[in-house]
Amino acid sequence: MPWLCVEVQREFVDAGARNRGRLFLRSACQHRDCFAQERPHAAIVAPRTLIDIRCRRPPRSRRVSGGAVTNTDPILAEQLAYYRARAREYDKWFRREGLHDLGEERNARWRLELDRVFAALDAFASRGDVLELAYGTGEWTLRLAESATTVVGVDAAPEMRELALAKLQDAGKRNVELRVDDLFSWQPDQAFDVVFFAFWLSHVPENQADRFWRSVHDALRPGGRFFLVDAARAVPERNVVHGSQLADRDSATEFRRLEDGRAFRIIKRSLEPDRLARDLREHGLDVSAVETGEFFVHGLGRRA
Numbered sequence: 001m002p003w004l005c006v007e008v009q010r011e012f013v014d015a016g017a018r019n020r021g022r023l024f025l026r027s028a029c030q031h032r033d034c035f036a037q038e039r040p041h042a043a044i045v046a047p048r049t050l051i052d053i054r055c056r057r058p059p060r061s062r063r064v065s066g067g068a069v070t071n072t073d074p075i076l077a078e079q080l081a082y083y084r085a086r087a088r089e090y091d092k093w094f095r096r097e098g099l100h101d102l103g104e105e106r107n108a109r110w111r112l113e114l115d116r117v118f119a120a121l122d123a124f125a126s127r128g129d130v131l132e133l134a135y136g137t138g139e140w141t142l143r144l145a146e147s148a149t150t151v152v153g154v155d156a157a158p159e160m161r162e163l164a165l166a167k168l169q170d171a172g173k174r175n176v177e178l179r180v181d182d183l184f185s186w187q188p189d190q191a192f193d194v195v196f197f198a199f200w201l202s203h204v205p206e207n208q209a210d211r212f213w214r215s216v217h218d219a220l221r222p223g224g225r226f227f228l229v230d231a232a233r234a235v236p237e238r239n240v241v242h243g244s245q246l247a248d249r250d251s252a253t254e255f256r257r258l259e260d261g262r263a264f265r266i267i268k269r270s271l272e273p274d275r276l277a278r279d280l281r282e283h284g285l286d287v288s289a290v291e292t293g294e295f296f297v298h299g300l301g302r303r304a
């Protein structure tokens with residue numbers, strides 16, 4: 001039976017038999033009441049303590065939830081679980097290998113368009129204090145660290161952090177601090193000159209978009225700038241499970257699989273430059289966004 005390492009969400013005070021074990025973690029494993037079964041008599045546990053719980057029951061399905069950062073929304077928890085599990089194979093997406101191989105011609109096209117995004121980011125020149133949201137394996141972090149004074153990154157997957165740190169260390173970058181936190185509850189504790197996010201906005205559900213843009217606005221110094229890049233539209237990739245009953249276009253969810261066959265539900269919204277510009281104006285942010293052709297949309301803007 002698997003042991004799961006989970007993070008306690010808030011202090012648990014044993015307030016009598018009725019409440020025992022109930023105040024803890026939700027997305028520790030797929031069975032939300034596992035903790036209550038396994039540790040009914042814990043008296044006081046500080047928030048953010050890591051504890052092990054044992055799950056006695058078999059998984060409900062091959063879909064998994066949970067993470068070092070707990071999120072009580074099941075799909076956001078599952079999305080995070082997906083990226084945690086995918087961390088070691090993530091860079092194959094950049095390299096267009098394995099499940100991400102689109103064939104020679106389209107791989108070349110993809111790289112050409114990616115180079116256009118890199119060129120746009122170089123021209124943007126991320127100077128000063130830079131905040132990177134959802135840094136992943138650090139591919140973009142390396143670029144940001146070239147021109148920035150400091151880079152602070154926030155991502156909820158410790159597995160991603162480990163990989164990103166190794167890359168930064170190999171490249172001798174010392175001006176980067178990588179944090180592990182849940183961007184759906186994280187609040188900036190300092191102001192930045194630049195906020196950068198790659199392939200993150202499309203994973204923010206519609207009902208969180210307002211909060212997200214407010215946090216970008218609040219993280220920027222007046223006049224501060226942001227740069228975003230994301231998928232222009234759903235690129236038919238082999239890691240997307242097609243024809244699944246479970247995927248749901250209306251709620252912008254998609255099923256993704258890993259090399260080992262495990263499948264996870266994630267949020268995937270497509271971005272359209274004009275709509276983006278309209279939404280952002282409402283948040284006091286000006287943006288100019290363009291598509292690179294088939295694969296990417298990138299944009300830059302400024303806090304008024």
Ligand SMILES: C[S@@+](CC[C@H](N)C(=O)[O-])C[C@H]1O[C@@H](n2cnc3c(N)ncnc32)[C@H](O)[C@@H]1O
Pocket residue numbers: 071076079080083084133134135136137138139140154155156157160181182183184197198199200203
């Ligand atoms: C599509 S990847 C993008 C990674 C990187 N920016 C890139 O372009 O390669 C999405 C990233 O979001 C992170 N993530 C997922 N859920 C998160 C959450 N709730 N809070 C913070 N980061 C999260 C994942 O760990 C993953 O690194």
